[in-house]
Amino acid sequence: xTGDIKTQSxxxxxxxxxxxxxxxxQLVRWCGAAGDRTQRLHRLGAILSNNKYIExxxxxxxxxxxxxxxxxxxxxxxxxxxxxxxxAYHVIPFHADISHLMVVMSLxxxxxxxFGTRRYR
Numbered sequence: 001x002t003g004d005i006k007t008q009s010x011x012x013x014x015x016x017x018x019x020x021x022x023x024x025x026q027l028v029r030w031c032g033a034a035g036d037r038t039q040r041l042h043r044l045g046a047i048l049s050n051n052k053y054i055e056x057x058x059x060x061x062x063x064x065x066x067x068x069x070x071x072x073x074x075x076x077x078x079x080x081x082x083x084x085x086x087x088a089y090h091v092i093p094f095h096a097d098i099s100h101l102m103v104v105m106s107l108x109x110x111x112x113x114x115f116g117t118r119r120y121r
Contacts, residue, residue: 016058023053064116072109079104 013021030049033042054065080101087096 019056023049023056027053060120061117064113064120067116068109068112071112072105075108076101076105 027046027049030042030046033039034046054062057065083092083096083101086092
């Protein structure tokens with residue numbers, strides 16, 4: 001064999017891909033830091049970073065994100081209201097916490113965004 005996987009060169013990223021990677025990295029860092037309940041400035045940073053992440057992409061990626069947001073809001077309403085009612089009527093044996101809904105929303109948005117991005121490649 002003349003070459004292995006480690007020595008193969010990767011194609012260079014475009015400026016757009018580099019900015020997108022930077023925006024995603026910053027968004028993940030700010031959102032991770034915003035999970036700390038004592039740091040309110042981190043939450044503001046997460047909001048501003050999310051805004052920058054949404055403004056940056058081209059029309060197609062914005063369409064994917066808008067579809068992902070729409071599906072996520074729908075899932076949150078469809079799952080959240082019955083979940084709250086089940087807790088109120090003592091159907092579920094544990095406390096219905098907002099963090100459970102946030103996990104569902106995060107997984108929904110991430111999977112929809114991944115599916116939409118792959119769909120239009």
